[in-house]
Every structure is written in structure tokens, then in C-alpha cells.
Amino acid sequence: MYRGREGQWAFVLHRMSGVALALFLLLHVIDISLVMWGPDGPFNAFLAFYHQWPFRVGLVVVIAGVVYHALNGLRIIMMDFTTWGVKYQAPLWYGVLGLTTLIGIPVLWKIVPEILGIA
Amino acid sequence: MARAAAPRTFRDAQATYRTNGELAWWVFMRVSGFLLVFLTFGHLWANNMAFNAGQIDFDYVASRLAQPSVKVYDSFLLLFALLHGVNGLRYSIEDYIQRPQRRVAAKVALFTVAGIVFVLGVMALWTFSFSEMGDAVRALNE
Known part of the structure; x- marks a missing residue:
């Protein structure tokens, strides 16, 4: 079975991270745009939901x-x-x-202690 | 249409893409990608390293979006990231969705969602005035 060499793994990771980041971006713009509903709107409740640890770990993965x-x-x-980029791509x-x-x-x-609540 | 091997150099790209449109997108992905390295790293620095992202709330976002420099910065970030990301998703749709009808449907859905998100983002950045920010921001600026 062909498991690929550096270039192929670089591509696979680039494609996967790219798709994930694009989907995150769409969601991120939508949730930040909730600020338009003001301080008494849904924004703070939504953000509090995102501050739960699984989402904060997710944010580290996004970074x-x-x-x-x-x-x-x-x-x-x-x-x-x-002229030299392809030669040294690996x-x-x-x-x-x-x-x-x-x-x-x-x-x-910086972030792990914040998630653990010891920062 | 199956996509040929991805072009490796600018000259390859010129030879591969019959229309100037695809060539322009090929160049755009590299130019916007280069700019986005700095835009996204700055964005992540401000909101994840210089601040505890777990404490982001309305006051924090409002105080940031009250600054014209942040509005301009985030506008460039929004524009380049959306165009770069949506075009990347378009490449993926063209690579993995074979049936023409499904491919068109996926693209229509993608462009519709992207358009709505762009409008939402621009509204959040530019229609957000001090008077609407409430007591929290006024307290911050005292």
C-alpha cells in the first residue's frame, strides 16, 4: 500500500486544515456578528457556551x-x-x-492553564 | 471534468488554466495567503495570547470594535479570509463532488452562505456605533 511521501502528506494536511478553517471562519463570523443585538442580546450567553472546555480545546486545534x-x-x-522551492520541498x-x-x-x-482554570 | 495535476509554477499555471479567471484565482490564493499569514497571526495574538480567550464577552468585543483601526484591520481580514476560504472550498467541491448537479448545488449553497456571512460580518464591523454599545462600553472609556 502506498502511504505517500512528504509532498502528499503536506497536501492532505493543507487540504484538511483549509476546509476546517474555512468552515470555522463562517461559523466564527456568524457568532461574533451576534454583538449587533447588544449587551442584552444573545451574545454573552453564546460566548459562555463556547467557553466550556471542549470548545476551548477545539480553539487550540484551530490555532x-x-x-x-x-x-x-x-x-x-x-x-x-x-527556482529552488520544489527541490527543497521535503x-x-x-x-x-x-x-x-x-x-x-x-x-x-499560555492557554492550557486558562482551560484548566489555574491561570 | 477531472482536474489535471495541480500546476507547480506560475508558468505551469498559465499553461494549465485556459481561462484567465482560474489563473487570477491561482495568483490570488498566493497573494492573499501571504497577507493572511500576518493578518491571522496578529488576530490570534490579540485575542488568544494578549488576552484570555475564555473571558471574551460583549464588553471586550465592543471595546475592540469601537476602535477604527480594529474595524479596518478586521475588514481586510474578513474580505481576504472569506475569499481565500470560499475559493479553497470551491476547489474541494470540484475535486470531490463528481456529479454535475450535485456540484452545482454545493457551489450555489456555498456561495449563498458565504454571501450572507460576508454581509453579517460587514454589518457587525461597520453598523456597530458607540450609542448602541450600551453602558458597558461607556464605562470602559471613562
Whole structure:
């Protein structure tokens, strides 16, 4: 069974994160637009619902998706517009994964205690 | 129509796409993607790192949207992210939905939802005046 190499996994993750982020964006704009109904409207109740821990963990996943999609997007731009990008696409992808992990550390450091209620 | 292998370079894209429309979208995805790296990272920094996202409420959003700079920033974010995201979903529909009728139906549904969401977003950003923000925001600005 062919399990793919770096380029294919980069594509699969880019496609999955992209679709998820686009759907999140549609939902996100709709829920933030509830501010139009004012301080006594549905906004605060809706946000309180989203502040439950499963949604906050979900938000961390969204952030991870944004960081991966952004960095891999820069890799795609390098592949498309430089003479060396395609040649180094595999090491660049490992760079994307490494940098995503590296950025994830301070993000988790900041947000996990908030979710656990010890921040 | 099955999509050929994705073009790898600008010259490939020019050769692959018969219409200038698809070429323009190909370029747009890269240009908007580059801008969105900075726009989304700034957005995430402001609302998740510089602030506890678990405490976001009406007061917080109202105080942000009261600032013209945030309105302008979020407007660019809304425009580029929606166009980039909806075009990406369109690529996915064209890749995975084979039957023409279903493909058209999926696209119509997508563009309808996206249009409504865009209008909602613009309204939330630009029709939201100080007088409507209530006592909470006035208290914040005292």
C-alpha cells in the first residue's frame, strides 16, 4: 500500500486544515456578528457556551491548523515562485512541522492553564 | 471534468488554466495567503495570547470594535479570509463532488452562505456605533 511521501502528506494536511478553517471562519463570523443585538442580546450567553472546555480545546486545534496552514502556504509560495522551492520541498515541510510545534509550545503554555482554570 | 495535476509554477499555471479567471484565482490564493499569514497571526495574538480567550464577552468585543483601526484591520481580514476560504472550498467541491448537479448545488449553497456571512460580518464591523454599545462600553472609556 502506498502511504505517500512528504509532498502528499503536506497536501492532505493543507487540504484538511483549509476546509476546517474555512468552515470555522463562517461559523466564527456568524457568532461574533451576534454583538449587533447588544449587551442584552444573545451574545454573552453564546460566548459562555463556547467557553466550556471542549470548545476551548477545539480553539487550540484551530490555532494549530492556522499555524500549519500558514507556514505550509509559505512553503507552497516558495515552491511556486522560486527556482529552488520544489527541490527543497521535503526538508521545507519538515521545517513547517518543526516551526508549527515550536510556535505551539508558548501557545499551549499560555492557554492550557486558562482551560484548566489555574491561570 | 477531472482536474489535471495541480500546476507547480506560475508558468505551469498559465499553461494549465485556459481561462484567465482560474489563473487570477491561482495568483490570488498566493497573494492573499501571504497577507493572511500576518493578518491571522496578529488576530490570534490579540485575542488568544494578549488576552484570555475564555473571558471574551460583549464588553471586550465592543471595546475592540469601537476602535477604527480594529474595524479596518478586521475588514481586510474578513474580505481576504472569506475569499481565500470560499475559493479553497470551491476547489474541494470540484475535486470531490463528481456529479454535475450535485456540484452545482454545493457551489450555489456555498456561495449563498458565504454571501450572507460576508454581509453579517460587514454589518457587525461597520453598523456597530458607540450609542448602541450600551453602558458597558461607556464605562470602559471613562
